[in-house]
Amino acid sequence: MNSFHFDWGGVLTGSPAAWLVAGLVNTILITVTGTFVASLLAIVLLLGRTSSAHYARYLAQAIVMGFRNTPLLVQLFFWYFAVYPALPEWFRDWVIADHWFSPLPFGFRCISPEFVCACLGLSWFTGAFLAEELRAGLKAVPLAQSEAALTQGFSHWKTFRYILLPQAMRNAWQPIVGQYLNLMKLSSLASSIGFAEIIYSTREIESFNAHAIEAYAVGTLLYLILGLLMGQLFVSFGPGQIKRNNVVARVALSGFLHRLRFLS
Amino acid sequence: MSFSHANIAVEFRHLSKSYGDFSALKNIDLKIAAGEVVVVCGPSGSGKSTLIRTINRLESYDQGDILVSGQSTRSLRGRDLQQLRTGIGFVFQQFNLYAHLTARDNITIALVQVLGLSKRVAEERADVLLEKVGLPDKGDHFPSQLSGGQQQRVAIARTLAMEPSIILFDEPTSALDPEMIGEVLNVIRQLAHTGITMVVVTHEMGFARELADRIVFMDQGEVLEVASPEQFFSQAQHPRAQRFLQQILPSHSSATS
Numbered sequence: 004m005n006s007f008h009f010d011w012g013g014v015l016t017g018s019p020a021a022w023l024v025a026g027l028v029n030t031i032l033i034t035v036t037g038t039f040v041a042s043l044l045a046i047v048l049l050l051g052r053t054s055s056a057h058y059a060r061y062l063a064q065a066i067v068m069g070f071r072n073t074p075l076l077v078q079l080f081f082w083y084f085a086v087y088p089a090l091p092e093w094f095r096d097w098v099i100a101d102h103w104f105s106p107l108p109f110g111f112r113c114i115s116p117e118f119v120c121a122c123l124g125l126s127w128f129t130g131a132f133l134a135e136e137l138r139a140g141l142k143a144v145p146l147a148q149s150e151a152a153l154t155q156g157f158s159h160w161k162t163f164r165y166i167l168l169p170q171a172m173r174n175a176w177q178p179i180v181g182q183y184l185n186l187m188k189l190s191s192l193a194s195s196i197g198f199a200e201i202i203y204s205t206r207e208i209e210s211f212n213a214h215a216i217e218a219y220a221v222g223t224l225l226y227l228i229l230g231l232l233m234g235q236l237f238v239s240f241g242p243g244q245i246k247r248n249n250v251v252a253r254v255a256l257s258g259f260l261h262r263l264r265f266l267s
Numbered sequence: 268m269s270f271s272h273a274n275i276a277v278e279f280r281h282l283s284k285s286y287g288d289f290s291a292l293k294n295i296d297l298k299i300a301a302g303e304v305v306v307v308c309g310p311s312g313s314g315k316s317t318l319i320r321t322i323n324r325l326e327s328y329d330q331g332d333i334l335v336s337g338q339s340t341r342s343l344r345g346r347d348l349q350q351l352r353t354g355i356g357f358v359f360q361q362f363n364l365y366a367h368l369t370a371r372d373n374i375t376i377a378l379v380q381v382l383g384l385s386k387r388v389a390e391e392r393a394d395v396l397l398e399k400v401g402l403p404d405k406g407d408h409f410p411s412q413l414s415g416g417q418q419q420r421v422a423i424a425r426t427l428a429m430e431p432s433i434i435l436f437d438e439p440t441s442a443l444d445p446e447m448i449g450e451v452l453n454v455i456r457q458l459a460h461t462g463i464t465m466v467v468v469t470h471e472m473g474f475a476r477e478l479a480d481r482i483v484f485m486d487q488g489e490v491l492e493v494a495s496p497e498q499f500f501s502q503a504q505h506p507r508a509q510r511f512l513q514q515i516l517p518s519h520s521s522a523t524s
Contacts, residue, residue: 151363154323155377155429156353158346165380169367242367 013214014221019207023218026204027225032113033200034187034229037125041186044130049137050163063134070131076192079124083196087120121193121200129186133179140175141167173242180237184230191226201225274301275337276433276464277322282331284317284488291317292328293488301336301432304465306475306496309485310511315468318485319435322466323355324348335433353381356426356434360441362418364410370397370421371406374428382429389428396424400454416447420454427458434458436467472515476500484508 013019051063070078087095098119105112144167152162172179194203205218275298282295292314299305307315320326322333324340332341335351343351364373371393378389397403400420410418419439426434439455440448452474459465459478469475475482475496482499484492484507491505500516503509 145363147359147361147363148365150325151357151359151365152377154325154352154355154357155425156349156381157377158349161380165376166365170365173367 009217010214011217013212014208014217019204019211019214019218022199022204022207023201023221023225026199026201026222029113029118029198029203030187030190030200030225030229033118033121033125033190033193033198034233036122037129037186037190038183040122040126041129041133041182044126045133045137046168048130048134049141052134052138053141066127067131067134070127071135075124075128075189076195078128079120079192079196082120082123083117086123087116115198117193117196117198120196121190121198124193125186125190128189129182132182132185136175136178136182137168137171139178140171140173143174144170169242176238176241180234180241183237184233187229187233188226275299276301276303276335277466278334278337279318279321280332280334282318282321282328282333284321284326284328284330290488292321295331295490297483297490297493299464299466300480301464302460302462303480304459304467304478305481305483306479307466307468307483307485308470308472308475308511309491312487313485314488315485316437317488319437319466319468322433322435323352323357325357349381353429354431354433356429356431358419358422358426358434358436358439360438362410362415362422362442364418364422364425366410369407369409370402370413370424373410373421374425377425378428392428393424396428397421399427399457400424401450414447415443416450419443419447419451423451423454423458431463433464433466436465436469438468438470440469440471470515472500484511486511 014023048063048067051059052067054060054063095116098114098116102114105114148166148170149162152166157166190198190200191202193200194206197203201222205215205222208218209215277297277299279295279297282292283290284292295318307318309315317326321328322335324343332339334340335355340348340351364370365376368376371390374393374396375386375389378384378392379386384392394403394406397406400423402417402420402424405413405417405421410421413421423439436455440451443451448471452471455465455467455474456478467475467479477496479496482492482494482496483490484494484499484503484505486507492499492503492508494503499508500512503512
């Protein structure tokens with residue numbers, strides 16, 4: 004046993020390397036799409052949760068409770084085995100048809116029943132959590148802020164859109180980033196419905212040449228890099244950061260230009 | 268002021284509001300002429316703020332009506348109510364600047380989103396107004412980077428940008444440190460008698476004496492006296508107004524707030 008040697012070549016060359024690249028591309032794809040759809044769902048759920056119509060409120064609350072309190076794995080099975088077959092045939096035909104954007108390198112496809120279900124599962128699950136983070140952020144915005152907007156003639160929607168939501172996002176930004184990072188990491192569960200993301204590829208490698216440890220090590224490293232990049236991106240382009248970063252960037256740039264001029 | 272011939276900007280007709288058994292406003296009848304500066308004063312809890320907040324319906328009421336420029340506002344809803352509010356400026360005791368926006372964006376956002384002006388025109392107007400309130404170099408500052416007096420001046424600029432015909436001031440200097448009251452009053456002073464109708468709830472009696480066309484004295488939800496400043500400060504008629512003045516004037520403190 005103590006004669007174990009790492010064989011990185013079995014993971015980083017040939018088909019295994021191709022699978023890993025495709026897995027990485029799919030993970031990025033599902034993360035980007037999921038982030039976008041989850042954010043839209045979160046806004047809709049938040050509007051429902053804070054609506055004055057109590058049917059909307061109860062419905063949104065029920066949806067949030069359902070998705071927050073059941074395992075994501077079960078939800079993925081629910082979308083894949085229960086919902087997807089019940090979707091209209093034209094939609095399922097469209098999903099499996101060839102599109103100009105569907106082929107990925109190495110024979111993978113970017114849109115597939117598995118992708119659609121993974122996207123639905125991750126988006127609703129994350130959307131429910133995001134809605135609650137935003138609601139907490141919204142509660143921390145003083146009532147006087149919306150009063151000020153109403154006295155200026157803002158409609159309720161514009162008050163929400165331009166005054167309350169930006170402040171709620173700013174208040175809850177750290178936990179929101181946490182939820183987006185969770186979405187990225189939880190996309191690994193979508194391998195269980197056959198979505199070919201990173202973990203799916205590592206399993207392929209394991210059954211192909213039994214390089215399980217190396218494959219999972221590389222897979223984990225890819226998640227780590229993705230996570231660090233995402234976290235950095237979300238924090239530096241987050242609400243309330245942009246303006247000040249611009250100032251910092253401008254100061255840094257002018258200092259740099261000054262030094263250039265000095266050197267030449 | 269030859270009152271009966273002037274245009275009436277705001278008219279309260281038998282306005283009443285109550286919370287259960289407690290009457291917040293009792294049968295208010297009051298006319299405010301266009302361009303007039305009216306100061307509303309009275310002890311704490313007398314209904315002053317509630318009264319001015321009913322004008323743009325931040326506060327609802329049970330009975331009566333408020334006419335703005337001759338139009339009943341009682342049954343306004345949705346878009347019509349937004350339009351009414353757009354024409355009426357409101358300056359809050361706590362400034363209530365939008366915390367996530369710079370001073371300039373605080374001014375421009377309603378110009379763009381409510382009035383539909385272009386970003387460029389809005390920013391030009393914002394810069395003119397920041398200059399007017401004495402803060403030409405603070406456009407890029409966030410509210411948290413400004414002093415109370417500066418925040419209130421930005422808030423007044425934000426209100427002026429909408430070019431309202433009426434501005435309501437709800438104790439605009441009560442949350443300020445003493446040394447900042449003057450700078451805000453100076454800005455308000457510039458606006459008086461420029462054609463904008465101003466209704467000011469304040470404890471600054473010096474300001475009231477200097478600028479008000481009329482003083483409205485309220486207590487326990489009732490308007491007890493309406494008089495010119497000279498008359499009000501030298502010979503108030505109502506006993507409760509006399510008592511209020513005795514408490515507030517000798518020391519000139521605002522401790523009664």
